[in-house]
Amino acid sequence: MTHRTQPTLLRVGAGMLLTVAAFFFVMASAATSHDIRPGIGVSEIRWLSDYLPALEGTPGDTEIYVLRGEKPGGAFLLLGGTHANEIAGVMAATLFVERGTVTQGTVYVIPHANNSAASYNSGVYNAGTPDWIELTTRAGEVRQFRYGDRRTNPSDQEADPEVFIHEQSGLEFDGGEARNLNRNYPGKADGTLTQQMCYALFELAEREKINVLIDMHESSITGRLANTLVSHPRAVDIAAFSILDLEIEGLALKQEVSSGEFFGLSHKEFGDRTHVLPFLIESANPGQEKSISNPDVVNDPRSPLSDRVYLQLRTIQAILTNHALLEGSSTAIAFEFPFGLGELLGADLGAFLR
Amino acid sequence: MNRRIAVWTAFILLLGSLSLVTTAQESEDAASPLLFEQPVLVTSIGQSAGAAQARVVAIRAGIEATYSQRATLEELEGIKTLIIVLGASSKGLGAAGVDIDGEIAWANELLAKVNELGILVIAMHIEGGARRGPSSDLINSTFAPLAATIIVKGSQPDVEWTADESADGNADGLFTTIATENDIPILYIDTTLGAVDVLIELFGMTPAEG
Numbered sequence: 383m384t385h386r387t388q389p390t391l392l393r394v395g396a397g398m399l400l401t402v403a404a405f406f407f408v409m410a411s412a413a414t415s416h417d418i419r420p421g422i423g424v425s426e427i428r429w430l431s432d433y434l435p436a437l438e439g440t441p442g443d444t445e446i447y448v449l450r451g452e453k454p455g456g457a458f459l460l461l462g463g464t465h466a467n468e469i470a471g472v473m474a475a476t477l478f479v480e481r482g483t484v485t486q487g488t489v490y491v492i493p494h495a496n497n498s499a500a501s502y503n504s505g506v507y508n509a510g511t512p513d514w515i516e517l518t519t520r521a522g523e524v525r526q527f528r529y530g531d532r533r534t535n536p537s538d539q540e541a542d543p544e545v546f547i548h549e550q551s552g553l554e555f556d557g558g559e560a561r562n563l564n565r566n567y568p569g570k571a572d573g574t575l576t577q578q579m580c581y582a583l584f585e586l587a588e589r590e591k592i593n594v595l596i597d598m599h600e601s602s603i604t605g606r607l608a609n610t611l612v613s614h615p616r617a618v619d620i621a622a623f624s625i626l627d628l629e630i631e632g633l634a635l636k637q638e639v640s641s642g643e644f645f646g647l648s649h650k651e652f653g654d655r656t657h658v659l660p661f662l663i664e665s666a667n668p669g670q671e672k673s674i675s676n677p678d679v680v681n682d683p684r685s686p687l688s689d690r691v692y693l694q695l696r697t698i699q700a701i702l703t704n705h706a707l708l709e710g711s712s713t714a715i716a717f718e719f720p721f722g723l724g725e726l727l728g729a730d731l732g733a734f735l736r
Numbered sequence: 737m738n739r740r741i742a743v744w745t746a747f748i749l750l751l752g753s754l755s756l757v758t759t760a761q762e763s764e765d766a767a768s769p770l771l772f773e774q775p776v777l778v779t780s781i782g783q784s785a786g787a788a789q790a791r792v793v794a795i796r797a798g799i800e801a802t803y804s805q806r807a808t809l810e811e812l813e814g815i816k817t818l819i820i821v822l823g824a825s826s827k828g829l830g831a832a833g834v835d836i837d838g839e840i841a842w843a844n845e846l847l848a849k850v851n852e853l854g855i856l857v858i859a860m861h862i863e864g865g866a867r868r869g870p871s872s873d874l875i876n877s878t879f880a881p882l883a884a885t886i887i888v889k890g891s892q893p894d895v896e897w898t899a900d901e902s903a904d905g906n907a908d909g910l911f912t913t914i915a916t917e918n919d920i921p922i923l924y925i926d927t928t929l930g931a932v933d934v935l936i937e938l939f940g941m942t943p944a945e946g
């Protein structure tokens with residue numbers, strides 16, 4: 383799946399040697415196209431720029447996979463790759479697109495919410511992390527997936543300010559957070575690339591009447607946030623019910639609720655400003671553990687990728703089940719896979735991909 | 737709200753009939769705990785999300801429970817039992833705009849009123865090791881002794897803890913010590929939903945009737 387022309391390329395193009403331009407072209411397209419093979423559940427592929435035309439052709443544009451169920455119901459937006467180094471979310475979204483089917487409602491899956499961040503790995507967050515991961519399918523094919531960065535590629539956005547001020551709240555962050563998708567909501571139509579991505583996601587939520595949003599993240603394995611389900615206060619019941627359901631199965635998640643200090647974050651801003659019920663799931667990524675040099679982000683037995691993808695998908699399923707029970711069947715959303723999610727535990731993730 | 741209760745009442749009936757709920761393990765000291773009365777108010781001391789879970793547990797036990805993350809004195813009116821969920825969350829405290837001292841001062845005021853009104857208190861600790869830091873323990877040690885019954889998700893003396901290590905809120909026996917020193921019945925659970933059965937028993941609910 384090739385991506386559209388990059389504006390960085392356009393800027394670079396004139397006056398440069400053809401070979402250099404060609405080199406950049408190769409780099410740019412490699413950075414932003416992904417090996418995702420839509421399965422039978424996908425009804426339509428859209429672009430984020432459909433919701434903000436200014437994003438068209440920029441490194442911030444990204445594919446949106448739409449999966450429609452036969453039974454009418456609610457609308458659900460699933461975000462992977464808000465932080466492109468948090469690959470369990472990317473891979474859970476990819477697996478959803480490749481193997482998932484929706485039985486009720488409509489699901490919008492964005493595997494690379496910040497596609498610019500998926501174009502590089504600065505190594506800032508953990509020097510030993512790879513640029514790519516490799517997974518082997520059941521047919522024996524080796525597929526490659528990007529291990530990206532936490533933030534928008536600096537070459538895709540104006541220089542960071544000294545201090546990043548979240549415009550709507552006045553809250554101050556470190557300048558680099560101007561490139562953090564999850565600090566820029568609700569975004570700005572004519573703002574920075576990161577703000578535009580946030581704005582477009584808000585537009586999507588509004589136009590498609592999204593009922594539930596789940597933003598998939600990861601933290602270090604010993605971090606306070608590892609294995610946590612965060613929700614907006616309006617969704618605290620659904621989160622609590624879900625956590626108790628998962629606990630019976632031996633899946634222990636901590637619960638947090640978004641609060642005043644979370645300005646710019648998805649679960650706070652969508653919750654405060656729209657009718658969406660927003661959640662954020664954190665699985666535990668060895669690649670984010672500073673004490674591990676050269677981490678094995680796929681197979682580390684302490685937290686293998688397949689288990690993390692299971693945690694994400696099983697938690698999503700629990701949230702949607704309880705959303706249906708608590709909010710009523712008219713906005714219910716349901717999906718299924720041709721295998722039991724539990725089969726992912728301790729398994730080779732590649733075997734489940736197409 | 738009514739629909740939610742109805743849904744969960746049905747769910748409880750189902751659970752009850754399938755006997756899926758993890759059974760709570762009572763300590764020998766608490767063979768016949770007090771019978772508590774409804775209506776119930778669930779609140780948090782320390783502003784963690786555990787109170788929301790306790791409310792879910794109460795709903796699943798079929799108990800008439802309202803939930804107020806940081807209860808006011810007015811909300812105590814007509815209440816027979818107060819469930820306090822113990823454990824400090826720095827984020828939660830930040831959201832409430834208080835520090836740990838302010839939280840303890842508020843809770844002291846609340847429990848003084850509770851005492852004056854003759855409301856019984858159940859203390860719950862259900863968020864495991866995540867709520868066993870210095871701030872949390874200040875809350876745990878200050879308020880668990882004021883309860884008529886303590887429910888803790890954690891290991892009991894001389895019984896091996898088989899669930900996730902991080903889920904053990906009593907690994908060092910803090911709550912066992914508090915219960916022993918203050919002569920308070922203590923009930924141990926190994927999953928948060930295990931508290932459903934405990935509450936059914938404490939409130940004399942008949943599972944079959946929800």
Ligand SMILES: [Zn+2]
Nearest residue numbers: 465468599600
């Ligand atoms: Zn993240």
